[in-house]
Amino acid sequence: MASDFSPPPELRYVQYHSSKETTYLSAIRQLISQDLSEPYSIYVYRYFLYQWGDLCFMALDEKDNLLGVVISKLELHRGGPLRGYIAMLAVREEYRGRGVATKLVRMAVDVMIERDADEIALETEVTNTAAMKLYERLGFLRSKRLHRYYLNGNSAFRFMLFVKESTGQYGGEYGAAQLPPSA
Amino acid sequence: MADMSKLTIREIHSKPAFEKDDDGSVADQHPAWRPGVARDITTGFSTAASALTTGQLVKDEFFTLFEAVGALEIMDPKMDSGHLRSGETLEDDYDVLRELLPEEVIGIMDQLLCFEMAWHAGHPLSQSLFTSLYLDRLLWPEPKMLEEARFDRSKVPKPENKMLHLVLRAYCLSLVKTCDFVHQRISKEHYYEEEDFVSNLYHRNLLTQFDVVEIHHMINEALNYVSKLTNISITLRDALVVRLELRSYFLSAVQFDEIIDDHRVPWWERCLRLIPALPKTTYLGMRVEASFSIKIQRRLASTVPPRPMVNMSFDEAFEQLTKLCQNGKDAYRILDYRGGANLMRFIWAYQSRTPQPSVYIRCLMQAMVFSEMRVLGMMSFKELILDNLREIVMPADVLLDSSNFDVEAPQDPRFHVAKRMDDFMATAADRFLDIFRTLCMNRSRLRRILCHLVLEWDNLQFDAENFDTELRKYSNEAPLKDANSSEDLWAFPLSSWAYYHKLQQMEWIVQMGFELDVYQIDELGGMYWYLQYLISTRIQHLERIRTFTTRRLTRISESTLEEKAAFRRSFSFLDFAILEASATLSFADGLSCLFSFFAHLRLVPAPYHDRPYSTPEFRYNLRMRPFISISLPEVPSYQQFAALISLRMPDKNGTYGSKVKPAQSEINQQASQMLELAEQSLKAARREWEAVSKANAETARCQGCEDWWRTSVKNVMRACINANIVVSTAKKALANAGTGDARDVLKVEMVESAKGYHPWWIVPKISAK
Ligand SMILES: CC(C)(COP(=O)(O)OP(=O)(O)OC[C@H]1O[C@@H](n2cnc3c(N)ncnc32)[C@H](O)[C@@H]1OP(=O)(O)O)[C@@H](O)C(=O)NCCC(=O)NCCS
Numbered sequence: 046m047a048s049d050f051s052p053p054p055e056l057r058y059v060q061y062h063s064s065k066e067t068t069y070l071s072a073i074r075q076l077i078s079q080d081l082s083e084p085y086s087i088y089v090y091r092y093f094l095y096q097w098g099d100l101c102f103m104a105l106d107e108k109d110n111l112l113g114v115v116i117s118k119l120e121l122h123r124g125g126p127l128r129g130y131i132a133m134l135a136v137r138e139e140y141r142g143r144g145v146a147t148k149l150v151r152m153a154v155d156v157m158i159e160r161d162a163d164e165i166a167l168e169t170e171v172t173n174t175a176a177m178k179l180y181e182r183l184g185f186l187r188s189k190r191l192h193r194y195y196l197n198g199n200s201a202f203r204f205m206l207f208v209k210e211s212t213g214q215y216g217g218e219y220g221a222a223q224l225p226p227s228a
Numbered sequence: 229m230a231d232m233s234k235l236t237i238r239e240i241h242s243k244p245a246f247e248k249d250d251d252g253s254v255a256d257q258h259p260a261w262r263p264g265v266a267r268d269i270t271t272g273f274s275t276a277a278s279a280l281t282t283g284q285l286v287k288d289e290f291f292t293l294f295e296a297v298g299a300l301e302i303m304d305p306k307m308d309s310g311h312l313r314s315g316e317t318l319e320d321d322y323d324v325l326r327e328l329l330p331e332e333v334i335g336i337m338d339q340l341l342c343f344e345m346a347w348h349a350g351h352p353l354s355q356s357l358f359t360s361l362y363l364d365r366l367l368w369p370e371p372k373m374l375e376e377a378r379f380d381r382s383k384v385p386k387p388e389n390k391m392l393h394l395v396l397r398a399y400c401l402s403l404v405k406t407c408d409f410v411h412q413r414i415s416k417e418h419y420y421e422e423e424d425f426v427s428n429l430y431h432r433n434l435l436t437q438f439d440v441v442e443i444h445h446m447i448n449e450a451l452n453y454v455s456k457l458t459n460i461s462i463t464l465r466d467a468l469v470v471r472l473e474l475r476s477y478f479l480s481a482v483q484f485d486e487i488i489d490d491h492r493v494p495w496w497e498r499c500l501r502l503i504p505a506l507p508k509t510t511y512l513g514m515r516v517e518a519s520f521s522i523k524i525q526r527r528l529a530s531t532v533p534p535r536p537m538v539n540m541s542f543d544e545a546f547e548q549l550t551k552l553c554q555n556g557k558d559a560y561r562i563l564d565y566r567g568g569a570n571l572m573r574f575i576w577a578y579q580s581r582t583p584q585p586s587v588y589i590r591c592l593m594q595a596m597v598f599s600e601m602r603v604l605g606m607m608s609f610k611e612l613i614l615d616n617l618r619e620i621v622m623p624a625d626v627l628l629d630s631s632n633f634d635v636e637a638p639q640d641p642r643f644h645v646a647k648r649m650d651d652f653m654a655t656a657a658d659r660f661l662d663i664f665r666t667l668c669m670n671r672s673r674l675r676r677i678l679c680h681l682v683l684e685w686d687n688l689q690f691d692a693e694n695f696d697t698e699l700r701k702y703s704n705e706a707p708l709k710d711a712n713s714s715e716d717l718w719a720f721p722l723s724s725w726a727y728y729h730k731l732q733q734m735e736w737i738v739q740m741g742f743e744l745d746v747y748q749i750d751e752l753g754g755m756y757w758y759l760q761y762l763i764s765t766r767i768q769h770l771e772r773i774r775t776f777t778t779r780r781l782t783r784i785s786e787s788t789l790e791e792k793a794a795f796r797r798s799f800s801f802l803d804f805a806i807l808e809a810s811a812t813l814s815f816a817d818g819l820s821c822l823f824s825f826f827a828h829l830r831l832v833p834a835p836y837h838d839r840p841y842s843t844p845e846f847r848y849n850l851r852m853r854p855f856i857s858i859s860l861p862e863v864p865s866y867q868q869f870a871a872l873i874s875l876r877m878p879d880k881n882g883t884y885g886s887k888v889k890p891a892q893s894e895i896n897q898q899a900s901q902m903l904e905l906a907e908q909s910l911k912a913a914r915r916e917w918e919a920v921s922k923a924n925a926e927t928a929r930c931q932g933c934e935d936w937w938r939t940s941v942k943n944v945m946r947a948c949i950n951a952n953i954v955v956s957t958a959k960k961a962l963a964n965a966g967t968g969d970a971r972d973v974l975k976v977e978m979v980e981s982a983k984g985y986h987p988w989w990i991v992p993k994i995s996a997k
Contacts, residue, residue, distance in 0.1 A: 192673060210846075
């Protein structure tokens with residue numbers, strides 16, 4: 046790991062705002078799509094950024110180059126709990142392993158908590174050790190495994206974090222029953 | 229590095245890529261398109277758009293994340309499948325009518341097989357078989373008669389070029405017809421779209437309307453032609469023959485009909501005999517890459533981005549095909565019915581094979597378990613439930629007497645018994661059936677569906693109590709007296725039955741958590757503790773059932789041979805279930821102690837310690853969520869849980885809460901006591917599993933799946949022996965450590981569930997430093 050290097054002091058963490066679209070959106074898209082086999086359309090980014098810009102954080106260097114980004118949302122989950130959802134997270138390869146992603150996620154989570162979230166969820170590929178380690182360290186648990194979740198056929202873990210006393214109800218996560226239909 | 233990424237744009241009408249999860253549904257709110265008069269809106273649109281700033285989102289309430297993910301950017305070559313790069317042509321220039329060498333035909337056949345297996349493995353046709361220009365020519369435009377399904381779509385058939393028009397065509401048509409049967413089979417059963425299988429046919433018809441006999445006729449013609457060829461080598465000729473024959477057998481094996489018996493087994497066996505010849509001759513083939521093209525996708529589906537061909541190697545495809553045929557052949561063993569417990573055992577043993585049988589096979593099994601209102605093609609669902617009730621709780625019980633159901637006179641009490649039993653079975657039927665169906669789902673789904681199903685069984689248990697109370701007056705049941713409170717104790721057979729199944733499902737949920745690597749290291753000790761807690765509840769319950777069954781037997785003055793046999797069967801079930809449960813309990817208990825021991829010495833992270841955003845209690849609650857609303861057995865509160873599994877562990881800073889860190893000697897002392905407990909349980913587990921393994925097939929309810937079940941038990945025993953070795957290694961090391969820090973002498977490494985001896989028993993690796 047490159048963690049022997051201390052983070053460059055110039056690194057800044059900035060909350061996104063729609064007014065910053067022209068400056069950062071294309072860099073965000075580029076950073077995120079690096080690890081994608083298929084790009085998201087512009088609408089996906091705008092869907093998140095326009096509605097939950099305050100839940101998006103960017104790591105910038107002294108020249109305002111984008112080094113890392115987290116994009117998320119916060120909504121009622123099927124009419125139940127207020128659920129935060131971390132949709133995208135990426136850090137430029139050369140800057141990984143220095144806690145940049147951790148810092149970004151923490152900032153997003155802090156805002157979610159401030160805005161009264163009950164729980165926070167996300168998915169990650171079962172082989173993504175770095176991401177899993179990061180979330181587990183913060184207190185997330187794997188709540189279920191999702192078979193062949195990604196287009197490449199890989200499976201995912203759903204990660205969950207309760208940030209409030211749970212209502213104790215077995216609803217939300219497993220919600221509406223999806224039993225095989227009776228033949 | 230991997231990432232969330234590959235989750236990406238999905239086609240409209242498919243699930244959203246984010247938070248995609250079938251526990252909810254995606255409303256489909258696209259208004260239907262209606263033809264109307266075209267109107268130029270450019271000016272109006274530009275004016276309206278100029279009032280917006282960049283990045284401002286205009287959307288109606290129906291524009292969800294799902295729509296956003298489904299949206300495409302036109303003219304972006306990565307998203308717009310219609311986009312042509314400069315110089316790129318729309319169509320391929322491959323000539324499907326060109327003369328083919330026999331080597332090329334073999335190459336094409338083997339390539340097609342790879343794509344066929346990729347489709348079976350869950351990839352869409354558009355990225356697999358439908359990239360073949362040959363198949364495309366046969367299937368589009370849609371042939372109205374089989375005669376039209378030809379490479380040369382012109383009216384005048386040319387007699388020459390038989391390698392193409394006769395041999396390859398017969399191969400392709402039988403391949404397509406095979407896919408048709410496979411597709412029909414899967415579509416009729418329960419599976420998860422995209423996750424297990426992509427059913428999209430892109431408006432192509434897989435020769436559904438044509439009679440399979442005609443296809444067989446064509447293969448025979450082709451075989452006839454090939455076997456008479458003298459101008460090619462014998463090896464080449466044989467390679468072609470094997471491929472054609474295999475198509476014919478495979479087609480017969482998967483042929484879709486409603487008859488549930490084992491008459492298709494010989495076809496699977498024939499496939500299995502032929503398959504080994506394939507890899508021996510695949511080297512003869514010459515690949516014809518140009519006959520496969522991704523450009524066909526443009527005509528298949530315009531609403532998705534272009535996606536690459538799936539590359540499955542021949543070796544992999546061969547392996548898949550072999551497994552498919554082996555599993556296909558084995559699946560029919562299920563038809564030999566030996567009672568509900570045996571049936572459940574069979575499906576578990578069969579579905580636990582690694583890799584899990586493919587979706588086609590899992591659907592085939594579902595169809596055998598239940599279709600056309602018959603179980604295994606031989607009995608009604610009611611008979612299955614009745615038999616299971618007799619086996620577990622009510623042997624030779626008047627309430628279940630088959631003749632009750634024939635009584636028509638309402639003044640006869642048996643009439644009322646039958647009516648109530650019918651009502652109960654109607655309530656229980658779907659839930660009971662769901663257990664069997666659920667076991668046929670992919671492993672991740674299995675665990676998740678069980679989380680729902682167990683709630684249904686909790687309700688069923690409750691409903692069953694009312695039936696029990698009502699039926700009591702007809703069965704003449706005399707209560708037992710509780711020794712302490714002298715309270716009346718009733719058997720509650722129906723709700724006992726439901727409780728038994730519910731408990732078992734709860735255990736499965738926990739066990740599947742181990743198998744799917746859902747638990748983190750620091751949770752393992754607690755989860756094995758919870759498992760043993762559930763099992764000890766089930767053992768108590770089994771013993772309770774046994775008590776009431778024994779009592780009922782003693783009350784029958786002179787039992788008939790039939791009654792004796794029924795009771796014997798039930799006792800054999802109960803006794804073996806208790807034995808197997810005890811063995812499982814000991815192992816779980818032993819591992820729980822072992823992990824506590826490791827945590828105590830900080831060889832693995834302390835369980836449930838504080839994390840920046842979470843308390844141990846919150847995480848415990850999250851973990852227990854599937855069980856929290858189940859009435860019985862109650863989930864222990866975190867405080868109880870923590871006390872029970874002695875979570876007085878050092879936290880991550882090495883301190884013990886507010887308490888001063890105890891001396892290392894004291895820590896080691898406590899640790900060795902924990903290790904002692906682990907050792908006792910694991911030794912008992914070893915003995916008990918040994919006893920389990922000695923049971924005969926009838927007792928162990930593993931008839932028809934004895935080989936698989938014994939292998940599985942052997943693996944559990946190996947895991948158990950391994951755990952015992954870990955204990956003795958730890959013991960020695962601890963003795964060496966004296967009053968020093970155990971971390972200086974011992975190292976513990978986790979093992980992924982799939983890499984251990986048995987996926988339900990996670991035994992860490994340990995080594996002395
Ligand atoms: C996942 C990702 C965002 C992490 O960014 P990062 O800034 O390196 O993360 P952090 O430094 O905050 O933390 C990562 C942790 O994982 C560890 N880690 C990184 N790579 C690892 C690996 N291959 N194996 C084990 N641990 C690894 C790091 O050491 C660090 O833990 P530590 O602090 O205990 O050492 C980054 O790797 C990335 O952009 N990946 C591609 C996109 C992606 O996967 N996104 C996540 C989608 S959910």
